[in-house]
Amino acid sequence: MNPMKPLIPILLLSLVIAAAPLPAAVTLESFTFPTKAEEQHFKDLLGQLRCLVCQNETLAESDADLAHDLRAEVYEIMKSGKNDQEVIDFLVKRYGDFVLYKPPVKPSTYLIWYGPFVLLAIAALLLVRAVGRQRQVQEPEISAEERKRLDRLLGDDAGKGKQG
Amino acid sequence: MIPELGHLALILALSLALVLAIFPMIGSLNNTPGWIALARPAAWGQFFFIAIAFGCLVSSFLNDDFSVVYVAQNGNTLLPPVYKVSAVWGAHEGSLLLWVFILSGWTVAVSLLARHLPAVVLARVLSVMGLVSIGFLSFLLFTSNPFARVFPVPLEGGDLNPLLQDPGLAIHPPMLYMGYVGMSVAFSFAIAALIGGRLDAAWARWSRPWTTVAWMFLTIGITLGSWWAYNELGWGGWWFWDPVENASFMPWLAATALIHSLAVTEKRGAFKRWTVLLALLAFSLSLLGTFLVRSGVLTSVHAFASDPARGLFILIFLCIVIGGSLSLYAARAPSVTSGGRFDGFSRETLLLGNNLLLVIVTAFVLLGTLAPLIYDALDWGKISVGFPWFNRMFVIFTPFLVVLMGMGPLTRWKHQDPADLARQLRVALLISLGGGILAALPLLHEGSVWAGLAVMLSLWIVCSLLLSLRQRLRYRKGLAGLWQDLGAKGSGSYYGMVVAHFGVAVFIIGVTFVMQYNVEKDIRLSPGESTELAGYTLRFDGVQARQGPNYRADRGTVHILKGEREIALLQPEKRVYTVQTKPMTESGIDVGFTRDIYVSLGEGLGNGDWSMRLYYKPFIRWIWFGGLLIAIGGLLAASDRRYRIAVRDRVPASAALGNDGLIANGGS
């Protein structure tokens, strides 16, 4: 889904402790752009990059010192007319793929990018087989004796209740 | 004195858990009524002692007893009383105590409400729950004792993490744990059925309401967590695919598959093996979540203080519980008979398709969550898998689920004529396609393909639900007819489904619209200065200092105007808690049915100027409203009359034991 708005962070659950970062509102008003679209683009790009210090925050929101420096760095690269890929290359060259919340598509990441579709194919195969098998079933769904036992256990007409 | 009492109570609870796990199980296998009868008192005793332990920890917090390490770390004299109570589950040890407390509560609930079960089955169910309880009680006692003392006694406590000092987070963990732990009931029913060798409609009927209730709590817990994150973190976000979030989402997905599969097993006797596997999976994923959150194998925002020793303990426990149950499954599944016959196109097929999709989604959430670990362990490089990946996968897979969701309720069991269904759904298809195209075109609003897709999917769900209602009520007239139908047996399940599916439609709109049409603005404002945001005028009236019970705050005043008329006054705060001294943002939010306006304070920039972040969040409420509807649907389904009838007309347990031969007769 593009353009992916940074879905901002974080959550929850239980609980925390020691190293858990506290959110401090970092605002980006000091980075100025000629158009709103460019400003939004800058935020979206930062929102897809992972901060290395507070590792579960994006560069758009981290208050870590390094995040401030890297934001300035990204701003300058963009200002010099370079595109997203060049920003990403700059960071990956220094910090590795870890900085990308969206992993690059390359042979080592085929597992995550294509794995779900392999699962889908397997599931489709299983579905076809299971349905095929079930069509062959001839026995009554529940034997009369079983029916009686169930009726007694459940104290009602479980088997007849097929109205749903 | 009180902490020692709590510690002693935990030890006694562990002994009773041992009794519960061993004697009724053996008694059920060799038919010793005296041992079987131990199940209920042991379950009650366990609950009693854990309740005492829990009460002791609460009282230590309320009395600021800092001689207890856990209280010294997470309590504070200045903490408001309500947060002193919620501080009990504010960190690892206490939250684990809450876990076992809730588990023992579910155990007692089963022993009270499932009295219609044959004694043997009930004994086995309670016994399996006792086994789970042993694991967690020993984890608590041997690695994470919440009652450990410290000397010299600190004068003041380290205070509850300020992030947790929020009403949303005070109730979020208990709800979530009700869900996680509730899955142990479905799990125990499944194990009992596997041991007894009878996976039948009765088993499905018995475990259905329990599963639905647990699933409902899980839904509420996750929804609350998301709502809390939005309110408290100052980023306007509501989900980030953090490992901790995924840890709660995976059991939910598996449980969603399970409640659908149980319906088939109960009504048609089909999918037995599959259903039992899902019951094992749902609880296994709850346990896995506990491991992921508490072992430190993944970087997460809100991991507990990580400790490999604790991780190892849980891992061994996982091996026993999950490994044991899957081995039992492997041993028993081959002898389970296939259920009723159905055709290639039938409600069974659609439900099976829905189940497989949900399991695929669960699997890829697991894959994405564990990918950093997999890559690290195999030395394939360090990667991050974050929201862009998860969102993309979801956008690819959910439409299929939604299409099936629309068709399911209109499709007949056993056999459905595709042409007939197509005729019925023609209207739904036309309306949803038309609505989707309208939403995608830039007519009323900035158009978006994604908004179009969302509108289409939601309308598809809503239209097909209306068609299904019309079909169901075709012999009943008007509101009186609807009222009559609401009281009928089986109607709870049906209307629960309607409400929950409607909730999904609402949720889809919320998620997509807030992502597509969200407007954010970072700005520096001087007192008296105004700015424009999505058609509203926001006037900043400066910041005043304020003293809270255990924090100091800078409180900003922002007036929201629509044209000349003031519609809201927001007071976002930036707090510094006295003890933990880290800044916290408390956002100011003007809540609306179709939009929120969200203001969070940034930094003071001198001369009364402040930087702040402003958001216009269209339809964000629909996300949690959808979640709430889904939970209400669960409640309706669980309250179906036929479950209560079963309680009232219960067969005497002895009769069931004597005549039905439910005593372990292998898988033969």
Next chain:
Amino acid sequence: MTRYLRYLVPLAIFALLVALLFRGLSLDPKIVPSPLVGKPIPTFTLTRLDNPAVTISDADFKGKVSLLNVWATWCVSCRREHETLVQLAKTGQVEIYGLNYKDNREDANRWLAQLGNPYVANAFDSDGRVGIDWGVYGAPETFIIDREGIIRHKHIGPLTIEILNEEILPLVAKLKS
């Protein structure tokens, strides 16, 4: 037989998962290995910490095996690590260069005067720009650089005697030979 094997699939998947999680217990998810290992050191020119008039650059690292230690006075674990560095310097096994990262010149020089100076020379990176080129994300960090000026290893976190003996010095010895 295959009829029974099918039902073992869930157990097999679980076994794989357990193996993975067990391995995970001994890995630290927070450590991000540097993509610069195996690559030439980034080019840079900075002033020396003790003398703003003199510069130090990547060329100074050529022709010998050396360590580059990233440190700062604001960094708590750097203080813990410092004693280890001083001891290492005394043995004379390897030249230690310092990258004083986002620090204050006065504070840093006072720190070295008080705690001892294990460094051959310190580059003063006040705005952290060079640190970014080196992929620094949290002091202290230590790089091992070979004679060709190629980064051979990066250690993240404070050095201890054990880490020196097990991780750093064996590699230094190998690179020297």
